[in-house]
Amino acid sequence: MAGIANCRVCGSAQVEQFFDLGGQPLANALVRDASVSDPVYPLSLSFCRECSLVQLDHTADPGELFSHYVWVTSTSSTARAYAEDFCERLLARLGPEQGGYVLEIASNDGTFLKPFLRRGVDCLGVDPAANIVDMAKADGVPTRCGFFGAELAQDVVAGRGPARAVFARNVLPHVAGTNDFVAGLKVAAGAGGLVAIEFHYAKTILEELHYDSIYHEHLCYFTLKSLTRLLNAHGIFPFDLEESPISGGSLVLFSRTSPPLESEKSARLKAFEAAEEQSGANDLAAWQRFAQVSFEHRGALLALLEAEARAGRRVVGYGASARSSTMLNFCSVGPGLIAAIADQNPMKHDLFSPSTHIPIQAPELVMASKPDTVVILAWNFFAEIVGILRQRFGFTGRIIMPLPHPPRAMGMEEASNV
């Protein structure tokens, strides 16, 4: 399929397609009726030689993507624990002055604002999914329903002034109007405000073969270089970063809307920038190798699952995440190889994985079917899920860890020590 004509961030025509994953369904569009084949859309990546941004070629309709988003942040205990850490890290960079409020973009069910509210800090969330906004409000988190951009930011600021801090976790890479979104961050944070952006780091995607993080919602795959260039163009200046325990390789980049002195840039940020330049994450050749190894991973994972099937083992999956959708579709794994997927989110139960149509059920139901092997599809929560399998279900069978590459089968004892 054809690549994108112009870079979605800098507008350059120097973009080259390097990875075609074929037609894929929307990764969060879980299916009610497995007898109907769901629509697929092109899924391929290009590299911009001008700003080194890795990006999707095809933009799916954002209304279709987000209005019925079923991922609820607080279903993961790892996410709830991280929300506390995140709050402390952000407050540590805010300085001693009091007052003002903290604004979260794409605040989901309010999990990441609650720690601020508990510390007496005023908050506002913005999220486009009406059903999840209602849940957040019912839970006491002030939340506004809408798609964030410069216009919404101006409206918020007109009502209550600029925020002391604005944060956006795993949302910037998902928005089609990237420049309008960043312009909105600048407006919302006013002069001298703090901006924290969490994003799945392209260098980690490259080095650990996270091709399963490629799906239609995820339009941009930022390095520090490509993100800094975008932020600078809108008057936002990075000065520090932290590694996030979520998503197996995300960064939180802290910036201000006033230009920092070179001495204010942290040693950690400088070290990451230097390592990134060495890694090839800003070079097309490294991404072409990434595509090639992803095809090798597909062969290796299929060989593992086919060996389980030949041995007569019952195989189930754990974690019906968006990322699992890409992997299952890219590898053409259906109910013949993975009989069911366990997921803790009740909103996903009795639905089927997009296109591959594997039934999604409560973990209790899936584990009651006495599986021999569990594939940890949400492998970025590997330790948490292995702990649940051991403690809640007394599972002693085989575990398949699909990523990092190469995929591996192991016993529970080994899995407990990963």
Ligand SMILES: [Zn+2]
């Ligand atoms: Zn570009």
